[in-house]
Amino acid sequence: MDQKSVWVGTNWKMNKGPGEAIAAADALASFKLPEGVRAFVTPPLTSLKDVASILQDSPVMVGAQTMYWEDSGAWTGEVSAPMIAECGASCVLLGHSERRQNFGETDWTVNRKVQAALRHGLRPLICIGDLLDEYEAGVSQETLARQTKIALNGLSREDLRQVVVIYEPVWAIGSSGRPADPPFVSEIHTKLRSVVEEIAGHDGSIRIPLLYGGSVSRANIRDYVALSDVDGVLIGRAGWDPEDFMSLIASVGDLVSVKAGA
Numbered sequence: 001m002d003q004k005s006v007w008v009g010t011n012w013k014m015n016k017g018p019g020e021a022i023a024a025a026d027a028l029a030s031f032k033l034p035e036g037v038r039a040f041v042t043p044p045l046t047s048l049k050d051v052a053s054i055l056q057d058s059p060v061m062v063g064a065q066t067m068y069w070e071d072s073g074a075w076t077g078e079v080s081a082p083m084i085a086e087c088g089a090s091c092v093l094l095g096h097s098e099r100r101q102n103f104g105e106t107d108w109t110v111n112r113k114v115q116a117a118l119r120h121g122l123r124p125l126i127c128i129g130d131l132l133d134e135y136e137a138g139v140s141q142e143t144l145a146r147q148t149k150i151a152l153n154g155l156s157r158e159d160l161r162q163v164v165v166i167y168e169p170v171w172a173i174g175s176s177g178r179p180a181d182p183p184f185v186s187e188i189h190t191k192l193r194s195v196v197e198e199i200a201g202h203d204g205s206i207r208i209p210l211l212y213g214g215s216v217s218r219a220n221i222r223d224y225v226a227l228s229d230v231d232g233v234l235i236g237r238a239g240w241d242p243e244d245f246m247s248l249i250a251s252v253g254d255l256v257s258v259k260a261g262a
């Protein structure tokens with residue numbers, strides 16, 4: 001039976017040059033995570049190796065923000081899973097909506113990346129999300145089920161134990177987004193739980209963590225983490241300052257035991 005944890009990550013996106021990233025990693029290095037919390041940070045590639053090295057003895061996991069599915073070759077500008085692993089990363093964000101919208105990622109390219117990450121021992125942190133017009137048309141669930149099923153297509157049971165799925169409504173992300181209402185997130189995650197259980201089995205032996213992301217802040221983090229089918233959050237702006245990130249993690253530490261008993 002997979003143990004229930006609360007996941008809290010922050011994606012620095014295209015922020016922090018190497019100097020600032022190293023300073024932030026130094027600040028995170030001595031942080032004592034509350035028991036049962038699994039934390040991760042995804043710095044830009046220019047500081048991945050430095051941040052991973054600073055955090056190598058810390059429980060805070062380090063991941064890349066994207067990667068390509070081939071291991072090497074004539075793919076100018078891309079980086080591969082073995083390169084990311086060699087930098088010391090243990091996980092990688094895949095299919096973030098900013099990648100899908102601005103860099104042409106599709107459900108099927110996300111699947112190729114998921115498989116490549118797993119081949120090289122990286123935990124895929126798979127982002128899925130509905131567009132505003134899909135949300136308004138009431139088809140969010142269909143979009144999310146499709147994205148999830150394709151991302152997980154062809155994975156073995158061992159592979160499924162490694163993946164994390166992150167629901168980030170595109171309309172909730174960034175300074176122009178509005179945080180999704182917790183009851184809506186609850187409804188979506190309950191349905192997503194059935195989608196992943198259809199794939200991984202209903203016996204509970206594999207519990208795929210389902211995270212929420214999109215305008216998570218001090219004001220709402222506990223409302224999301226308290227939901228029974230939400231296993232944690234991915235934070236953007238509110239987590240970029242390492243002190244804020246640590247304080248947000250500390251603010252949900254007590255929910256670990258509440259959720260474990262649920």
Ligand SMILES: O=C(CO)[C@H](O)COP(=O)(O)O
Pocket residue numbers: 009010011012096168172173174175177213214215216234235236237238
């Ligand atoms: O990746 C994200 C979180 O790290 C996501 O895009 C949400 O960003 P935010 O709206 O700035 O929290």
